[in-house]
Amino acid sequence: METQEQQAQAVPQDRHFEWWHHSHPTFAGITGFFAxxxxxxxxxxxxxxxxRLLFDHETSEQLFPFVVLALALPIAMxxxxxxxxxxxxxxxxxxxxxxVVGGVASLVLYFMADA
Structure with a gap:
């Protein structure tokens, strides 16, 4: 009869992350949504x-619209x-x-301006 210690050593290393199911149907949905x-x-x-760390304030303001270029990643995917x-x-x-962010911001501004 094998002990539990011997059984644990017999488990292959590639099965260590068996709980991380990449092929599970909800894996792509959940990770994609939160990403x-x-x-x-x-x-x-x-x-x-x-x-702001690399440039002065005016240059940072001029370069900020380039954040839209980051949309190339999800489009390429x-x-x-x-x-x-x-x-x-x-x-x-x-x-x-x-x-959600836009809705909450508009409600906050509405109630602040209404008061």
Missing amino acids: GMLFVTALPGAFAGLL LVKRKTRRFAQFMFVGMVVTAL
Whole structure:
């Protein structure tokens, strides 16, 4: 009879991350959605911070619209068949996040101006 220690050693190393199912149907959807959320919220802030560290204020303001070039990444992922599902959910995450942020900001401004 084998002990538990011997059984644990018999498990191959490639099975170590078996819980990380890349082929699971919801894996691309969940990771794509949250990547889209992060893309909309963190990328512009990080880009602005990096520009501010490297350039003066006026130059940073002039260069900030180039953050739109980052949209080339999800668009390129839509073209390739292997990443298309991820990119579709990434766009959904981007649109939903933009709508929520815009809606909350408009409500806050409405109530602040109304008071």
